[in-house]
Amino acid sequence: MNKTKRVLVVGSGIGGATAAYALAKAGLETHCIDIQPARSTLGSGICLLHNTMRALSEIGLADPCLDSGLRFEVFKQFDAAGNLLMSNPTPPGIGIRRPELARILETSASAAGAKMERGLTAKSVSDRGDCVEVEFSDGREAAYDLVVAADGAYSKLREQFFGAEHRVCFAGQSAWRFNAPRPPEVDGFCLYRSPDGKRTVGALPTSKETCYLFFLENSAQHLHWPDDQLDVLVRERLAGFSAPVIQDSLALITSPQQVLVRPFDVTLVPAPWHRGRVVLLGDSAHSPTPQMTSGGGMAIEDAVVLAQCLKAESSIPEALVAYTNRRFERVSTVWNASLQLCKYEQEAVPNPQRSAALLLQTYQYLGQPM
Numbered sequence: 001m002n003k004t005k006r007v008l009v010v011g012s013g014i015g016g017a018t019a020a021y022a023l024a025k026a027g028l029e030t031h032c033i034d035i036q037p038a039r040s041t042l043g044s045g046i047c048l049l050h051n052t053m054r055a056l057s058e059i060g061l062a063d064p065c066l067d068s069g070l071r072f073e074v075f076k077q078f079d080a081a082g083n084l085l086m087s088n089p090t091p092p093g094i095g096i097r098r099p100e101l102a103r104i105l106e107t108s109a110s111a112a113g114a115k116m117e118r119g120l121t122a123k124s125v126s127d128r129g130d131c132v133e134v135e136f137s138d139g140r141e142a143a144y145d146l147v148v149a150a151d152g153a154y155s156k157l158r159e160q161f162f163g164a165e166h167r168v169c170f171a172g173q174s175a176w177r178f179n180a181p182r183p184p185e186v187d188g189f190c191l192y193r194s195p196d197g198k199r200t201v202g203a204l205p206t207s208k209e210t211c212y213l214f215f216l217e218n219s220a221q222h223l224h225w226p227d228d229q230l231d232v233l234v235r236e237r238l239a240g241f242s243a244p245v246i247q248d249s250l251a252l253i254t255s256p257q258q259v260l261v262r263p264f265d266v267t268l269v270p271a272p273w274h275r276g277r278v279v280l281l282g283d284s285a286h287s288p289t290p291q292m293t294s295g296g297g298m299a300i301e302d303a304v305v306l307a308q309c310l311k312a313e314s315s316i317p318e319a320l321v322a323y324t325n326r327r328f329e330r331v332s333t334v335w336n337a338s339l340q341l342c343k344y345e346q347e348a349v350p351n352p353q354r355s356a357a358l359l360l361q362t363y364q365y366l367g368q369p370m
């Protein structure tokens with residue numbers, strides 16, 4: 001197999017859009033499609049840790065994220081009433097609104113020369129050995145040297161090329177999320193714990209003016225809530241948290257659409273992450289629980305490393321082997337730490353100190369080169 005010239009990236013989420021940008025910048029003819037007709041303007045926030053910012057900096061995208069988001073260097077723990085219990089320095093990261101991050105990544109990919117198309121999916125993908133033939137949902141057909149499956153945790157391409165055994169499974173928690181104006185005390189990653197330690201509310205700045213709050217709920221199975229009741233249900237769940245940050249933010253929720261709920265569905269595909277000319281990237285390869293705030297960061301790092309490997313290696317198989325070799329151990333370490341933290345939070349008697357220690361230890365690990 002010769003060097004890659006034409007690449008199709010399926011999915012323009014955090015991983016796919018970063019890959020489209022990095023691949024186009026590396027000189028590859030890059031086409032990126034997403035099934036959603038438009039980029040969402042809704043969505044909560046996301047934390048980009050120090051290692052993620054370093055990866056974005058390597059490809060020249062850190063500054064626009066810093067301009068839009070808010071830099072922080074502290075991890076704070078409070079009780080449910082909002083009294084500060086502990087404050088630890090962390091390596092610098094940023095919080096940013098998800099729609100802003102998506103805008104930065106997608107417009108940068110377009111500007112770098114990637115062809116970005118929305119409202120489009122791959123109806124069929126056939127690896128012919130010397131190329132991958134793709135039929136699109138609008139009837140067009142094209143051939144590529146490589147297909148990057150960046151279609152998220154519920155990836156159809158993973159199912160087709162890696163089998164059903166890597167489907168996600170439920171990790172026993174779901175997140176409730178909503179945006180709010182940022183009070184001054186939310187100047188870093190903040191956790192508020194209930195007196196029994198069993199319930200946690202988090203707050204993260206997303207700009208000078210805004211922040212987002214999240215609440216983690218344990219359950220044995222996926223829970224199903226009526227969409228038109230989410231505002232009432234989130235208030236019920238947070239009633240025991242009297243911290244002004246939490247109650248003032250809840251008071252501004254006037255419609256159920258302001259509240260997002262998502263189960264933690266996880267998978268970690270064993271190495272290697274390619275079959276022939278189809279390679280997994282981001283959540284399609286490794287969907288973690290969000291405790292390490294690193295799923296998006298790992299997807300960004302994947303994209304940077306994949307582009308480097310395709311540029312450095314002389315054939316596609318060599319590049320794809322090098323890609324998994326550089327990514328698997330690092331991603332697994334973070335994925336395992338996230339899941340461990342999620343399990344700790346579901347224990348009958350949680351131990352916040354032990355969780356904080358694992359969190360900080362894994363932050364340190366992430367400081368190592370990717």
Ligand SMILES: Cc1cc2nc3c(=O)[nH]c(=O)nc-3n(C[C@H](O)[C@H](O)[C@H](O)COP(=O)(O)OP(=O)(O)OC[C@H]3O[C@@H](n4cnc5c(N)ncnc54)[C@H](O)[C@@H]3O)c2cc1C
Pocket residue numbers: 010011012013014015016017033034035036045046047048120121122150151152153155156175262263264281282283284288290292293294295296297298299
């Ligand atoms: C509650 C919560 C909080 C989180 N907080 C953080 C955080 O603070 N920091 C962090 O780094 N990570 C965080 N994450 C994880 C992060 O959101 C994900 O890891 C990240 O979005 C993965 O990016 P991705 O591009 O791989 O997948 P996605 O973002 O899921 O993107 C997949 C894209 O593929 C498209 N697609 C799907 N199917 C098809 C198809 N058949 N054809 C074409 N397109 C398709 C979708 O429309 C989507 O745009 C959090 C996750 C959750 C649930």
